[in-house]
Amino acid sequence: MREESKIIISKTTIVKWGSREKQYYVNLGYKFTKTGDLFEVKIDHLKFNSHAKILVKCDYCGELLRKTYSKVTFGREVVPKDACKFCRFIKAKEINYIKYGVDNTSKLKENRIKISSSLxxxxxxxxxxxxxxxxxxxxxxxxxxxxxxxxxxxxxxxxxxxxxxxxxxxxxxxxxxxxxxxxISGKNSVHWRGGISELILYIRSRTLNEWKKKSLDVYSFKCAITNEYGNLEVHHLYPFHKIFRESHEELKIPIKLKLNDYTDKEVQDIKQLILQKHNALLGVPLKKEIHSLFHQVYGYDVTPEQFYLFKQNYENNLYDYLVVNNKYI
Incomplete structure (x- = not known):
C-alpha cells in the first residue's frame, strides 16, 4: 500500500474508462466496459499523476475537501500535509520556511527590490x-x-x-x-478572423437573448430541477453545435475557415435559421452547479432523453457521491 493512502479519507473513487489508462486498469483486474463509462477504483490503484478526485481532510482545520489525486501527491512533496483554501496560506508559510528560511518570499531582499519597482x-x-x-x-x-x-x-x-x-x-x-x-461582430472589423468559433460567439451573444428569456419565463425564472431562483443558466436540450452544423447543411453553405469568407447574407441566413430552430425547442433553466454536473456526467453531445434521465437520477439522490461541503465537484 502506498504511504499516501493511509491519510486519505476516500477508499475508492470514480473514474472514466479512457484509451490511455485502459490497459493499466485491466492489468489490475478491472473489467473494461466501454470508453467514457464510469467505474469505481481503489485509491491504491490510481496512477501517481491521476486527475481523479478523492476526499481528503485539511490537516489544519479538519474540513473535508475533494482534490485531484495528482495535486494531493505532488502537494505533499515539501510539507506532507493537505490544506483547504482557507488554510493554504498557513501551509505556504511552512513551505517558505523550509525552502527560504522566511514565511513570505517578499521578505527576501532581492524580492523586495523587484516588488517595489514593479508596483x-x-x-x-x-x-x-x-x-x-x-x-x-x-x-x-x-x-x-x-x-x-x-x-x-x-x-x-x-x-x-x-x-x-x-x-x-x-x-x-x-x-x-x-x-x-x-x-467580433462583423467583417468590417480588422480583428474579425479565426473561423467558426467566432461566428458561434457572435451568434450566441447577439441572437439568443430572447430565446433565453422565453426559456426562463416558462419555468418562472426558477431552476427546472430544484425550483430555486438565482444563478441560472439555460441548458440546450439539443446541442448548439449540432444546430449550428445542421443550419449550414440545410442552407447548403459550407463551413468556412474564416468569418470574413462569409457574405453578409450568409451570416444573416444562418442566424435566422438557428433562431428558428431554437424557438422550436426552448431551453431548460438550471442552477449553474447543476448544469455543470449534467455535462460532467454526460459530456456535450447530449439528447433531451439524457436530460430527463439526469433529472430523475438527481431527484433520487444518485449524484450525492459527488457532493462535498454542499457543493458539486
Missing part, C-alpha cells in the same frame, strides 16, 4: 496605455498597483459610461466591453 507605474505611462486603446482615464492619480481597478470611459462608446479595469488588464490587451463586441 510603481508613472501616471504618464498609464495615460499612454489607455490612449492607445482610445480610452480616457477618469482620475488624476499617479501611483498604481497592478491589481488596482482604474476608472475610465471609452472615447468610441461614451454611452457605456464609466468602466473599470486593472492596469494588468490594459497591458494584456483588454478594454471597453463594447469595443470587444465590435471586434
Amino acid at each position: 510603481k507605474t508613472p501616471f504618464e505611462t498609464v495615460v499612454k496605455l489607455f490612449n492607445e486603446k482610445n480610452l480616457t482615464v477618469s482620475c488624476d492619480e499617479f501611483y498604481w498597483k497592478t491589481h488596482d481597478k482604474l476608472k475610465y470611459f471609452c472615447n468610441i462608446h461614451p454611452n457605456e459610461g464609466i468602466q473599470e479595469i486593472t492596469l494588468r488588464g490594459i497591458k494584456e490587451n483588454t478594454g471597453c466591453r463594447a469595443c470587444w463586441l465590435d471586434r
Whole structure:
C-alpha cells in the first residue's frame, strides 16, 4: 500500500474508462466496459499523476475537501500535509520556511527590490496605455498597483459610461466591453478572423437573448430541477453545435475557415435559421452547479432523453457521491 493512502479519507473513487489508462486498469483486474463509462477504483490503484478526485481532510482545520489525486501527491512533496483554501496560506508559510528560511518570499531582499519597482507605474505611462486603446482615464492619480481597478470611459462608446479595469488588464490587451463586441461582430472589423468559433460567439451573444428569456419565463425564472431562483443558466436540450452544423447543411453553405469568407447574407441566413430552430425547442433553466454536473456526467453531445434521465437520477439522490461541503465537484 502506498504511504499516501493511509491519510486519505476516500477508499475508492470514480473514474472514466479512457484509451490511455485502459490497459493499466485491466492489468489490475478491472473489467473494461466501454470508453467514457464510469467505474469505481481503489485509491491504491490510481496512477501517481491521476486527475481523479478523492476526499481528503485539511490537516489544519479538519474540513473535508475533494482534490485531484495528482495535486494531493505532488502537494505533499515539501510539507506532507493537505490544506483547504482557507488554510493554504498557513501551509505556504511552512513551505517558505523550509525552502527560504522566511514565511513570505517578499521578505527576501532581492524580492523586495523587484516588488517595489514593479508596483510603481508613472501616471504618464498609464495615460499612454489607455490612449492607445482610445480610452480616457477618469482620475488624476499617479501611483498604481497592478491589481488596482482604474476608472475610465471609452472615447468610441461614451454611452457605456464609466468602466473599470486593472492596469494588468490594459497591458494584456483588454478594454471597453463594447469595443470587444465590435471586434467580433462583423467583417468590417480588422480583428474579425479565426473561423467558426467566432461566428458561434457572435451568434450566441447577439441572437439568443430572447430565446433565453422565453426559456426562463416558462419555468418562472426558477431552476427546472430544484425550483430555486438565482444563478441560472439555460441548458440546450439539443446541442448548439449540432444546430449550428445542421443550419449550414440545410442552407447548403459550407463551413468556412474564416468569418470574413462569409457574405453578409450568409451570416444573416444562418442566424435566422438557428433562431428558428431554437424557438422550436426552448431551453431548460438550471442552477449553474447543476448544469455543470449534467455535462460532467454526460459530456456535450447530449439528447433531451439524457436530460430527463439526469433529472430523475438527481431527484433520487444518485449524484450525492459527488457532493462535498454542499457543493458539486
